[in-house]
Amino acid sequence: MKKVIIIGAGPAGLSAGIFLARDKIPTLIIEKFSPGGNMLLTEEIENYPGFPNGISGYKLSENMKEQFLKFGGEIKLGEVERIDLNGNKKIIKLKNGEFLESEFLVIASGSTRKKLQVKGEDDFIGKGVSYCAICDGAFFKEKEVAVIGGGDSALEEAIYLTKFVKTLYLVHRREKLRAKKYLQEEAKNNKKINFILPYIVKEIKGKEKVESIILENTLKEEIIELKVDGIFISAGQKPNSEFLNGIVKTDKNGFIIVNEKMETNIPGIFACGDVIKKSLYQIITAASEGMIAGFFIEKYIENL
Ligand code: NAP
Numbered sequence: 151m152k153k154v155i156i157i158g159a160g161p162a163g164l165s166a167g168i169f170l171a172r173d174k175i176p177t178l179i180i181e182k183f184s185p186g187g188n189m190l191l192t193e194e195i196e197n198y199p200g201f202p203n204g205i206s207g208y209k210l211s212e213n214m215k216e217q218f219l220k221f222g223g224e225i226k227l228g229e230v231e232r233i234d235l236n237g238n239k240k241i242i243k244l245k246n247g248e249f250l251e252s253e254f255l256v257i258a259s260g261s262t263r264k265k266l267q268v269k270g271e272d273d274f275i276g277k278g279v280s281y282c283a284i285c286d287g288a289f290f291k292e293k294e295v296a297v298i299g300g301g302d303s304a305l306e307e308a309i310y311l312t313k314f315v316k317t318l319y320l321v322h323r324r325e326k327l328r329a330k331k332y333l334q335e336e337a338k339n340n341k342k343i344n345f346i347l348p349y350i351v352k353e354i355k356g357k358e359k360v361e362s363i364i365l366e367n368t369l370k371e372e373i374i375e376l377k378v379d380g381i382f383i384s385a386g387q388k389p390n391s392e393f394l395n396g397i398v399k400t401d402k403n404g405f406i407i408v409n410e411k412m413e414t415n416i417p418g419i420f421a422c423g424d425v426i427k428k429s430l431y432q433i434i435t436a437a438s439e440g441m442i443a444g445f446f447i448e449k450y451i452e453n454l
Contacts, residue, residue, distance in 0.1 A: 152178050154447060155242060155252035157230050158390075160187025162423025162436035162443075163258030164214040169444030171221035175451060178224045180242070180250070185225060186211025187260045188424065189433060193284050193310060198433055207284075210433070230259070230393045238418060254418050254447050257398070257406060258440060261387035261424040261431075266298065270354030271383070278360025278380045283307035290380045292316045296363060298351055299384035300327040305337045307384050312342040319376060321346045323368050346376070354381060389425045401427045412443035420447060 154170055156163045159181035170177040184190065192207035201210075219225070228244040233255070235241070240255040263281040265271055271279055280286040283297070287310060295315045297308040300322035308320050320337065325348050327334050337343050349365040352373070356362070362377045389404045399407045399415040405427035412420045422439035424431050 151239065152176060152250065152252040153451070154178070154254045154256065155180065155240070155250060156256040156258055157242070158182075158187060158258035158260055158423065158425070159185035159215065159218075159225060160258060160260045160423055160436060161189060161210075161214060161433045162260070162425075162440040163187075163256065164218050165437040165440030166256050166258060166420075166422060166444040166447075167218045167223045167440075168214070168221060169441050170447060171218055171223035173448055174222070175448060176222075176224075178226060178250075178252075179218070180226050180228050180230060180244070182227075182229045184211075185215040191282050191284055192306075195433060232393050232395045233397060234395065235397060235416070240418065254420070254450070256412075256440075256443050256447070257391070257394070257414070257419065257421040257425055258423045258436075258443075259390040259393075259425050261389050263383065264385045264388050266351055266383055266385055268351050268353055270356070270360075274354055274356060274360045274381075277358065278356065278378075279354060280380065280382050281384075283310050283382050283384075286380075286382075287311050287314050290315050293379035294377060295319070295380040295382065296321050296346075296376060296378045297382045297384055298322075299386070300324065300329060300347075301384065301386060302329045302333060303386075304384035305329040305333040307382055308343055309333070309336055309340060311382065312340055315342065315380075318343045319346050319378065320344070321349050321351065321363075321365060321376075323350045324348050325369075349374070351381075387424060387431070391425055410442075411446040412439055413446065418450075 154177045156179045159179045189207040194204045196204040231243045231245045242250045294317045296319040348368045353364040391404045406421040420443040422443045423436035
């Protein structure tokens, strides 16, 4: 049985791991794709302390991974299917059928982009529909592209995409944007960005690939068709908590409820990062929550 297993190698999981591994507590992180989590989707991070010239999401991910491995931490690639309890033992079933057991468990599995759930969305994934501007932006050189959403991610992605595209439409369902003021200013000053407010997407149309989107005005009766080659959906996040199997308390949207020590309602199970219910979803908050979880796990182990 492992002492500590962490699910997810984003900034929360890696920070918890760094704290524990540095204190010589055997720690295994299970990661589905590649260490870094959603940081890997961010081209340039400018608000993480210690990097006055900014740092790429990829580089920050690599640095955190290296720091964890340097202290003796272990990373295993795998996808968690479900979690069960047997007394104090946490039993983790992976999708490949393997079972792992641990005394303490940290859920740091992050969040995934929400879908719009409109006609055409699933049909055109990879054929003009994307959820990651950094991954797919370069495919849209000199094209007409729409970004859907009015949050920080939508505006950051819109600004980023203007490096490639000919015209960028920022489609948001309200007249007021949710994003931080400085991002709003930057987007408004960018000549390639056209704001299409307040509209929701009704349908994504095309033959082999995306050709247009049907938009409905949310304040008056009006439907328009916008010719685009691509649509980047940035409508918020949903927590990666389906594997919890109902054993850990969440809110109605699946975000895990924790106390100030990052403890869930189940003794020995902690959670941190974008998978928890909180008011600020940032790399620095995820990292500090990971550290808090690590700290209190260590305190429990000391007092056992
Ligand atoms: P978000 O803040 O939840 O914004 C989601 C946006 O999508 C909102 O504008 C929302 O509209 C819109 N939306 C949701 N469902 C929709 C639907 N079905 N159809 C059309 N539009 C829809 O999500 P986010 O931008 O991914 O950010 C997540 C968190 O990460 C936030 O806390 C954010 O501050 C943080 N973040 C920070 C930075 C940074 O500081 N540089 C960068 C990225 C993310 P409404 O506004 O009408 O609800």
